[in-house]
Amino acid sequence: MSAQRYRRESATPLGRILQNTAWLLGGKGFGAICGLAYLAILTRTLGLKDFGHFSLIFGTAQALTSLAGFQTWRVVVRYGSEHVHARDWGKFGRLSMLCGMIDAAGAVFGCLLAALLIFGFAHVLDLNPDYVDVAFWYCFGSLWALVSAPTGVVRALDRFDMAVYVEAIVPSGRLAAALLIWATGPSVGRFLAAWAAVDILEAILYWIMARRLAPEAVRLSNLGRWRQALQENPGVARFFLITYGGSTIDAAMKNGPLLVVGGWVSTRAAGLYRLASQLSQALSKLSTLLTRSVYAEVARVRVASKAAEFRKLAVQTSLIAGLAGVIVVLIAVFAGETLLALIGGDDFESGAAILVPLSLAASFDLASVAFEPVLHATGRAQQSLVARLIALVALGVALWQFIPMGPSGAAWAVALAGAVSYLAMGVMAWRTLQQVERGRIAVGIADPVTDEPASTAD
16 A cells, blocks of 8 residues: 555645644644643643643643754654655655654653653752652653654645644643543642643554555654664754754753743743643744744755745745734733633732743744744755854843843743844855855755755856
């Protein structure tokens, strides 16, 4: 049985991106409604203090998952798109299962790290001793719920439509669990246990779906052929390390400020920051969805289209995302306070001062959605890593200066770091596109030795 590669799709790259994003928005629109509902249940049943504990445990698990995860979906898409284009399901399968093995190794590493950090340093976050064991087991479940490799399989096959159904499990499952827990007795531990169970269910279903879509590729027999996968994909180890470095920095930037607020301000402040962060993420959900669609389509265009189409796709996507970013900020400014009060109650209304800068940061992230895919697809992944390092340094300096202002200071530090990341990565992506346009970088198969696309002399 052949892999189920494509559904009926648009003829243009931008059309396919919008089509894929529409599929994802359909699922995420449903997910956003469920998310706001269960977030309201969490905040109103736990209160500001316990929601702060929940937020710190959840944020710690997210940080550990990012540290232990190698963003293997990017590897499957970056290298697997060529194999899918050539319909070489053997190579695609060996690459995919290699990434699955790396996900598992990352989960083991993450569990060891979780034990060290939670049992050794929980007091730094002012975590209630009663929640220490709960925090570890929640992190354990989250780490084994990593679905990066099968996600890459689905995206490389351009089956975003199928992903919608599996990803709907998380918001619907969490909402159902939240309603049940609300009715039978809410507690931090019960909410976290339910969240972990739903995440693990999604991981299992994702692997089942990847197997059904690509039965010739997703096979246990490919697990023992990891050396062959490394040989068939020159430069993949280097790309792994670069994407891992980028995801680690991204984790520090996304979860670090929350942990800093919890450790240096208070648990209550962390709860306030978390709700504002969740709402800003909900408003900018288009950023995540566009990233998934753009990354897969840019990788596809790299091996199947001309340089002019490659550049045009990047510019069009950036303009659309920039407009969406402006809308996100306007919503936060004019309706943020009302939305926070509606979801969390009067105790969370003051989070508007946090929501506006976080939405500004999210808008920068949204506007730069095409930058990293362009750099990765042209063999310049190390440049995106440098841009993230620059932004991380900016975040550290800004937090040092602004944290005396409380959680709003941390939010402005995130906004500043977002602006720095946008400028640094934007300059690098723009220079790369100019080189593509001038023919100095050929859009095509990467060089087998350097992992750089073939380039012509100046």
